[in-house]
Amino acid sequence: MTGAASTASSPNNWKSVFGGDAWTRLPASDSDGAAGAPWFLHLFDSTQPDLDWNNAEVHAEFRDVLRFWLDKGVDGFRVDVAHGLVKADGLPDWDGSVSMVDGTADEPTDQPTDLAAPEDGSTGAGNSGPMFDQEGVHAIYREWHEVLDEYEGDRCLVAEAWVEPLSRLARYVRPDEMHQAFNFSFLTTGWLAAPLRTVITASLNASDAVGAPTTWVLSNHDVVRHPSRLGLAEPGLRPNGIKATEPQPDEELGLRRARAFTLLMLGLPGSSYLYQGEELGLPEHTQLDDAVREDPAFFRTQGEEAGRDGCRIPVPWEADAPGLGFGPSGRTWLPQPESYRRYAADAQRGVEGSTYEMYRSALATRKELDLGAGTLAWVDDYADSTEVLAFRNGDLVVLANIGTEPVVLPRGAEVVLASGVTFEDRSSDPQVRVPADTTVWVRV
Secondary structure, rough: EEEOOOOOOOOOOOOOOOOEEEEEEOOOOOOOHHHHHHHHEEOOOOOOOOOOOOOOHHHHHOOOHHHHHHHOOOOOEOOOOOOOOOOOOOOOOOOOOOOOOEEEOOOOOOOOOOOOOOOOOOOOOOOOOOOOOOOOHHHHHHHHHHHHHHOOOOOOEEOOOOOHHHHHHHHOOOOOOOOOOOOHHHOOOOHHHHHHHHHHHHHHHHHHHOOOOEEEEEEOOOOOOOOHHHHOOOOOOOOOOOOOOOOOOOHHHHHHHHHHHHHHHHHOOOOEOOOHHHOOOOOOOOOOOOHHOHHHHHHOOOOOOOOOOHHHHOOOOOOOHHHOOOOOOOOOOOOOOOOHHHOOOOHHHHOOOHHHHHHHHHHHHHHHHHHOOOEEEHHHOOOOOOEEEEEEEEEEEEEEEEOOOOEOOOOOOOEEOOOOOOOHHHHHHHHEEEOOOOEEEEEO
């Protein structure tokens, strides 16, 4: 997308999500002076120009791209920044700031810590401004949907769209548009019972209104991994990366909460998305030297933001192999921390109680009981609790203890799966106690 060619300044005052100006001037040709050189828009890095979707040739090109890959048999497409294709007419100036990476604030974002929480589930994860969530994006996705319908079998469009409230996100998954959209309102909700209850309810209601499945996600390539986010002093903080000079997460606490949060998520009806390495419980690499960083967000903010390199470290496969088994040369594009050795896949596979085996068991049970296609009913006993989240999905009750004291299960409750160790009292008719920061799947 190019802007006014005859002005000495950029076409408007927009800033890049990665920091700095969102406009770059093309080099002047031999026939025109510097004043006549056009500008191009890039909401992200300058190597990622925004296209002009008012141009019919752009539409035709993308239909061809879709068919190229569909002809090769792909099952679908994840659309990056799906809410950012179309810009407001006239490209108006905007005094707001998009100083965040795909909605993740560069300053800690306050989360509600009591019963008060927005009924629509909003957490501050949505991008705003005249460059996001414009009405014209929906015509594009209806067009793409028609292309996928030309092919036999199930083909899927998934939106990476940082849009709030959830009722607006649901517009992307109406029957003739995309099939699923990542639920970043859920991802950005802290380990807090009342806000979680609100965002889960709002998510299901919004998706049900358009007949689409709800999605759930806790980590991806743009945010601090959830074992590290949840190990910060405040479980609702959302930093844009963590530097070695900044407060460090509590690794043990973060992993315990992450396992509990994961088991809560996998018990929900809808589609759950897992990010590579989370099945190992990988924490963020928070000790990266600035000299090895790759993220343009780090460079375009002159190092003010750590950026996303810490969640993109190569996965450890073998604890004692060069590069932790990531590749035959032993070289990795970002260095792996020493702590990753104990998280390696071969160090967890077949080990009872490991995070890897917890994921395997949860996914197998989820499939066996068809929890993804189930329904949610909140358990009345904990409907207003600020410390316990409990719901029924089919034959299972999913109970997460987000408080500080153990929760006692009803007599006869059968624990099917637990994110941590539970214990029983010593009575003749013992009851199971669920410790803090632990989730259980039970039959009652």
